[in-house]
Amino acid sequence: MQITAAMVKEIRDITGAGMSACKNALTEAGGDIKKATELLREKGLAAAAKKAGRVAAEGLVAASLSTDRKSGAIVEVNSETDFVAKNEDFITFVQQVADQALASSAANVDELLAEAWLPNPGQTVKDVLNGKVAIIGENIGIRRFEKFNAGENSAVVHYIHHGGRVGAMVEVSAPAVNDEIIEAGRNVCMHISMMAPQFLSMDLIPAEQMKAETDFQTSTALKENEEAEKPKPAQIIENMVKGRVAKHFKALCLLEQEYVKDGQFTVDGYMKSVNKDAKIVRYARFERGEGVEKKEENFADEVAKAMQG
16 A cells, blocks of 8 residues: 555654654554554554663753633653753643643543543543654653642742743732732742742641751750850750751741842741732742752763773
8 A cells, every 4th residue: 555645644643753653654554544553652662661761850840820820730841861851842742741731630640641632632641752752762751740729819820940940830829819919929939949948838847857857956956065165054955956946947948938039028928018918828849850860971981881882
């Protein structure tokens, strides 16, 4: 059977594979489009499995918001190299993943991968991801996503920094969510991107983490007191420990942090300066490759290995 340009285009539209790969699959399948599609997907799965063990710590963070700002999603999609992360096709794919997460009811990445791909419901998200792996030639993974559905008198705001290296999203609440509140929310997202808070507020710190820090500060203070020329009374040591613990955690809590644009305010104080009833309800911060252990290679050693190979 003759393979036509129209057939190649149809397969490409279905799978997203390269033109030559589509033509080869059609030839192998004897012109059967359904069979050719399955062949390409199988090859994509094989390619993805082969590359799955390789470290993917680069990539992009992207976000998507509904037009009314009542819902928003932020995602991290990883690649092996920064070169791929700058590829227009990859950038488009990551934004589509963010749009998919926004429309999704998935509770985790596995559920998201199993969903029908919005731009082409004939494929799942996983099918498209495997196709990208096969075409691009790197391990690519949807690492995580978070979705906010804003409550009454609330809106979702986001900010993506450094070309997708880091991003933040907040739910902001006020009696009237106007442009001023949205701008304040965006400013707080910028702050979050820079300062990387670990908790929203002091009351959300896990008890075991609070205890561990208290134990550490107590041990430190007692040791200092033993070595001091004039030891302090137990009550003073106890107050010293409380102060040190509070200082430690205030630096990690978003609402207690010194606002980066104006040090006279905490973040909560800044929001109150915009509107006395304005507040940050919750936040998410993603930094690409955060917590992923990269494999560091010396370039000269890499060249030497290649020559030996």
